[in-house]
Amino acid sequence: MNKNKYFFTSVLALLLHSLCAGQQQNAESHYSLFKPVPKALMREMETDRPDVTESPYTVDAGHFQYETDIVNLVRERTELQKTSTLLINHANIKIGITGSTAIQIGFPTYGIQKETDLVTGAVTTARGFGDISLRVKQNLIGNDNGKFALAVLPYIKLPTSGYDDESRLEGGLIVPMLYKLPGEWKIGMQVEVDRLKDTDQPAMHTQFLQTLTLSHPLVKSVEGIAETYYTYDFKAHHLSNYVNAAVQMKVAKDFKVDAGINYGLQHDAEKHNFVGASYRL
Numbered sequence: 001m002n003k004n005k006y007f008f009t010s011v012l013a014l015l016l017h018s019l020c021a022g023q024q025q026n027a028e029s030h031y032s033l034f035k036p037v038p039k040a041l042m043r044e045m046e047t048d049r050p051d052v053t054e055s056p057y058t059v060d061a062g063h064f065q066y067e068t069d070i071v072n073l074v075r076e077r078t079e080l081q082k083t084s085t086l087l088i089n090h091a092n093i094k095i096g097i098t099g100s101t102a103i104q105i106g107f108p109t110y111g112i113q114k115e116t117d118l119v120t121g122a123v124t125t126a127r128g129f130g131d132i133s134l135r136v137k138q139n140l141i142g143n144d145n146g147k148f149a150l151a152v153l154p155y156i157k158l159p160t161s162g163y164d165d166e167s168r169l170e171g172g173l174i175v176p177m178l179y180k181l182p183g184e185w186k187i188g189m190q191v192e193v194d195r196l197k198d199t200d201q202p203a204m205h206t207q208f209l210q211t212l213t214l215s216h217p218l219v220k221s222v223e224g225i226a227e228t229y230y231t232y233d234f235k236a237h238h239l240s241n242y243v244n245a246a247v248q249m250k251v252a253k254d255f256k257v258d259a260g261i262n263y264g265l266q267h268d269a270e271k272h273n274f275v276g277a278s279y280r281l
Contacts (some may be wrong), residue, residue: 009229034098036062043144047278048092050246050258051227052274053188054176054214058152059096064281067092072274077267080200082116085163087130099144103153106133128162130144133171145181168197168204190229198235205235213244221250225260240269254280 031037035059046057049067059065067089077082080256089109096102108130115124142149153174159167172194179187192209212227218224227244246260255278262272 002249004070009274012186031061031099032094033062034174036060036197037096037099045207045250045254045278047248047258049190049276049278050248050260050274051209051211051213051215051225051240051244052209052229052262053227054137054140054151054153054174055188056139056149056176056178057143058100058102058137058151059094059280061096061098062066063096065094065096065278066281067094067276067278069274069276070228072272075271076199076269078199079118079268081118083113085111085113090130100139101223104133104135104137104139106135107131107160111161113163113245123137126165129160130163131159131161133157148177150177151175157198166202169197170194172196172207174268176272184217185217188215203235208232208234215259218247223248241265242269 001251017163027040041133042060042063043057045267046055047065049052049069049104069087072087074083074087074091075087076085079215086113087108090107090111091109092104092106094102094104110127110199111130112125112127115188116122131239134157135153135156137151137153139149139151143151153171153176154172156171157169159169163166172192174190174192176188178189181187190211194209195204196207197203198205209231211227213225213227215223215225225244225246225248226244227246229242231240231243232238232244233240242262242264244262248256248258249261250256257275257277259275264270
């Protein structure tokens with residue numbers, strides 16, 4: 001318990017520090033939440049989806065961005081149970097605070113979770129609102145120019161789920177980065193440390209995640225994304241590997257749609273199929 005308290009206190013401190021850092025930069029900036037960046041000066045729209053690797057770029061100050069899994073089907077299997085979860089409108093609202101800081105509020109509007117006990121065969125189904133996530137993205141390098149960008153993104157997930165009775169307070173620190181290569185190629189990377197609930201019991205474990213993603217335009221306004229990543233559970237000493245593929249289409253300057261799969265290679269790793277969208281105001 002002391003370990004969990006220390007971890008979440010540290011994450012909360014990082015969240016507050018990121019906000020304070022943004023406010024200090026705000027004093028030197030022309031634009032803020034209450035003085036939005038003019039439309040003509042806004043950066044190209046960047047999204048944290050559809051890959052697992054987050055974008056190191058923030059939303060322009062004074063603007064909002066709405067990103068969502070319109071539908072996301074998640075399948076997971078362990079030695080004891082099989083779980084299928086349907087998430088509807090798994091949304092992420094992003095608000096630009098300063099030129100380099102944005103806050104994010106994430107939530108599944110509705111979820112249906114079906115659990116099958118592989119020992120007894122018993123099936124339980126639950127549904128309702130999901131967990132709320134609070135995140136602060138602080139860009140450190142390359143938000144406005146340059147080939148390399150880096151950010152830090154501490155987060156806390158609150159146990160508000162109506163469909164997951166075993167939901168617990170979780171949190172972590174995400175460090176995304178991106179490098180622009182010649183010929184419109186982009187390579188993204190991310191390292192992440194999380195404190196998460198165990199799948200089969202209420203105890204907690206620490207997990208490390210590392211990603212590598214490559215993207216390039218396929219045709220006009222359509223981008224192809226290929227990604228691989230792994231997670232390592234320090235408690236169970238368990239490694240899971242994933243390969244992902246997605247396409248994202250730019251419908252308008254401030255509107256994109258996407259679809260893809262996240263496929264866990266091990267039998268107990270999660271499998272995702274999703275369709276999503278992003279819109280900027």
